[in-house]
Amino acid sequence: MTTTRIVTGHDSSGSSTIISSGSLAGAEEFTHSPGFSAAVVWQTSPVPDIADRPKLSEHPARSVIPAPGGTTALLVTFPPDSLFASPDFDPAAAAGELCERLPGLGELFEADNPGFHRTDSIDYGIVLEGEITLELDQQSHHLRQGDIVVQGGTRHAWRNPGSKPARLLFVLVGANRPERSG
Template identity: 50%
Template sequence: MVRRVVTGVSASGKPVIVSDGEPPVTRQYTHTPGFARSLVWNTAAPATPSADPTQTLKSYVPAPGETIALTVTFPPGSVYADPGWDPVAAGAEQLENTPGLAELFEPDNPGMHTTPTVDYGVVLSGEIVLDLDGGETAILGPGDLVVQNGTRHAWRNNGAEPATLFFVLIGAAGTA
């Protein structure tokens, strides 16, 4: 999945690497093959250096001023078209693994959701389509950046390979 390097300060006051490896809150989804998510870090407001807070995160929707950093790997759309794909089991898995966020996805319009956040997104690999409620789309590739301003949207992978994105969600007042 992804490698996360976390720095800190030793008892003697020197900068040190506290951890180096896969984020501990990493999920490879069972009911949507190829879908994966890693919680990289999260902060409360005001942000302060801390021990790893990811194990105790209660909601994947940050409150105003809080942040969540995560990677998401989107499988090709063909996964969702496979007759063996079970949307009920996949939805339950999302609810279990991304509380707060999974509830915002619209059951009658797959993938569409609105979050009370400003999000910074970076495409790390693959190609993904940002699908906006009004019908506009943007095709994004490696290195492309997006600022998602609390608008109704979905992410679509129309290609044959997975697409991995890095997101920073910033809790915002007055959105959604």
């Protein structure tokens, strides 16, 4: 599915206008993870300025994980898990591609527990299409189109046991992780 990103702003006289409209770069399928896609829709700094016109690029500059107070919007399509059971699936190549296309996030995935990761962010996840399962340390929850998840830096993984892709929009708000005592 092609997604168009429309960005509004102001012209020189202060009138609202469309400053950019076009295909969402980076939304194409990953090469080594068939059916999976993840595109950065937009990122903001910890104290964004409405007048800022960030460079629109396919890849984030340093990390998709925002600094505390910053934000990242991600559009992610999860294919059915069965696609990863193919004998042609190469987990090492898939992990490398994830790190390349989603810097700062790909490195957080656990090698011994595929799919599990934790970010220093508050995440709002909205199921746009399909169904998906959120796995946590001790439980899981099945989500359907229209469901919204709010995660506070929890260790988790996404699983799609169904036969159709699931498409989610995530908004990550960078946060500080408190130090654990004792």
